[in-house]
Amino acid sequence: MSSYQNPVIGGFHPDPSLCRVGQDYYLACSSFEYFPGVPLFHSRDLVHWRQLGNVLDRPSQLWLPPGTPASAGIYAPTLRHHGGRFWLITTLVGGGGTFLVTAERPEGPWSEPVWIDLPGIDPDIAWDEDGSCWCAFSDSGIRLARIDPRSGAVLDGPFELWSGTGRKYPEAPHLYRIGDWWYLLIAEGGTERGHAVSIARARSPRGPFEPAPANPILTHAATDRPIQSTGHADLVAAPDGSWWMALLGTRPRGHTPEFHVLGRETFLTPVRWVDGWPVVGPVQECHPAPSPLQPVEPEPVRDDFDEPALAPRWVSPRARPEGSWSTTDRPGWLRLTATGDTLDRPGHTFVGRRQQHPECRISARLDPGAARAGLSVRLDEAHHYDLEVADGEARVVARVGPLGQCLARRPVPPGPLTLVVDVRTHDVLPPGVTAAEQLTGEPLGVRATGPDTISFSVLPGAATQPVRLAELDGRYLSTEVATGFTGRVVGMYATRGSADFDWFDYLPALGRRG
Template sequence: MTPPPARPAAPANPLVPGFHPDPSVTRVGDDYYLACSSFEYFPGIPLFHSHDLVNWRQIGNAVTRPGQLALEKTPLLGGAWAPTIRFRDGRFWLVVTDAMGRGSLVFTADRAEGPWSDGIVMQGVSGIDPDIAWDADGTCFVTYSGLRLDGDRAGEHLGIQQVRMDPETGRALEEPRSLWSGTGLMFPEAPHLYEIDGVWYLMIAEGGTERGHSVSIARSDRPDGPFEGCPANPVLSARSTDRPVQNTGHADLVRTPDGGWALVMLGMRPRGLTRAFSPMGRETFGTALEWVDGWPVVRPVEPGPAPQPVGYEDDFTGTELGPQWISVRTPAADWSSLTERPGRLVVHADGSTMDDPRPRFVGRRQQHQAAEFSVRMDCSGGTGGLSLRIDEHHHYDIEAAAGVVRARARVGGLRQVWEQPLPGPADEVTVRIVVEPAEGTGPDALGPDLVRLSAWTPAGPVELAVLDGRYVSAETAAAFTGRVVGVYAAEGVVAFDRFRYRGQDPAAPAPRP
């Protein structure tokens, strides 16, 4: 079996920039729909639409109501892991792991924009990264990575597992069977099962989601195996190379508009002299492939050309926040308002800070290596500001209160504060976070970038701190997420206006000699 060859084209990578890991894609006619992991953030599981697999627009989130995921008490690293999105019988299907929460879930929707169902818990699936597929007779197969997250056997990994399932009830119809689990590299995960011209392909990730991440594939004449591995496995990996896009893996396969084939997958753009730090975490990339003797030959993942600067502004004039705005474990609508003071986002504090698991914080992903965030705030009734967050243990903040402006840094168990009085009457203050990619070969270039925390007061600009960006990167935090920057309130009531973002990616670094 040899499917028709692709007509490869270089995509505009990253396809979806910023913290958008574990992408899954499905094609419905001439439309493409993509879903990503979101971990502890709400709303969860962002959804994107495209006509060409290159230009993507966020159309919503699958998780928009409390209770669809058990996020409120989700521990660090938990929440929405690795969705698979598919379309069958006039419905969209999405399977996902709510890690350390409800477990493995099945969601459905008539439209990708939603609303999505409350989610059915899969019974008989003890693992992560579920995939859903159907054979010609309509039998449903759920294939997953057998990593146990709870119980007496937590941490045990059983490799790639599969069950036949009733997707309407979530009930497994048999005991799990073990399938092909790769070439022997660690953490076989992210399975996806496809039938192509009568041949079943099982594609997985292995090697861990760090620099050793890779894609491997096997084939069979049956969806339940036995599977034969590709002689050229792994068919995609950037490990031990000088490619600017690293950690490439966790891929999904899809037909392109011109009749070829493509993979979407996660990758990271590490920076610094040793390319050790990735501020935005895992992002969504794409690449083309060809079929040779029934096996995929995948092109390396390359960054697209440096785009023009991107800018947007939110004046908070709507009645609800757009789908790009996310909060931590709790819905922002529970403690913020766009109608209390029209044209302002009003955030009510509860005494929590950015060090807490449920801060009064709502933000957007950093999507470019050079970025500037700013917001005007009325701090006459409270204390709040702008935070660049990886998690509750790794964040940089610039905040204002009546008469004072502060910069805060939290790195693990270390905390530092810089403080200056605000000159004159300064109830209205603009706070700003600027991310500058590190250049040269000096000490500042060891990290990926510098983070400048400043405020603009009636008396002019005040820069409080210039901090090393390596301490708010995915590798330092050991995080599955990337940077999210947004507004927060720590005391009283704070009103925000004119949230602005400007970002640009510099040209990709040249390969090393």
């Protein structure tokens, strides 16, 4: 029997919601303060996913003011297919609240938002047999309202539903009609290490709901499993009658309390039904796969910026003004023009992608001209490491909370040069460090106990061997340090003038070249 590896969508892809249309599966995730918003994926086997685009890809659909805090923005969408259309409902936290958009095709175009006058977060959408549309959501417990999905009008409610087993933060409700029962799946315990999945059922979406006798049906709390924070789940039935659960989880590493740096990722686990209740085993790194597997074409390692539009994996904090980027001013290059003079405040020019693997190499060919530009590994404006070029030198700058410092600098000749960022976990010893030194902490000291090491190098001119400038502990770019709901995003930026990038490579370590 074939198997698959978790996570099925690595990196900062939390709060998965999925639906099936015939033989095809579609999945959407939260995007928080990044634009475009709500990445949308397609699969034929639940394991191999290809990003089709982003649901909210126009400023008219998603406008995030410069003052939008990190980890605000778009929370927890629910994706469904009903009446020949795709429906997605979500919440803009710090903005207009709950809204929904629709599309005939998952690739779009998706409609302008229809706003719904409901409080809370994590809205769900479901239809009864008589055509009634129900919206369950989290607001100091799980509540339910009947809505008109085309106008956004609230027709009935909201009123309280079942809110779990008493753990904190009951959220992420999903209503399903399965057989003669309505099932209400929720998350509780908080999205940190206490996260859990619980379920109840009733004969009507209004309830009353009876809880499953084995609640929570899934949690990794208080275990030593490598996958933690399991929760915020959604269920789907495959054409062969098997059932599956998509959910978020994290992969913390390093010394206690351990640190997760990639954000909350999307995992997949099988579901059995016993006596009318779903039974879910622990989420494994490797599971028997749905059959048959249908791999998709892998994402290219290199982006040469030969197309007028950017690929859907590229995101920017809050906005991407038209004048801040171009692939046509210098064909075959991405030109970034500064809109702010620092990465420490919102309003800067940054184009990045999610870090999706614990170990990877990120590199880019930069022609800085008279600009100040480079590569950044970021969690938010207060937590980022930058490799930048300006005024004839390359330097490494670290921002951790209120502290910012230039840690290394080196003169570089004018003209294009290659910037390299390597991320390595501590399962692999850093160069020149013995196993005994790793265990005792000497000479690396406390640095060796973090989740990974991030090193920064340059290849000036036509050089073929990188020159290392600095090596930094990755724990300071983790959720446990920075807080929040996102994960690392790596990419290119400009904070003065205009700079050109010829290409950008993202290479997982297992496929590393050279």
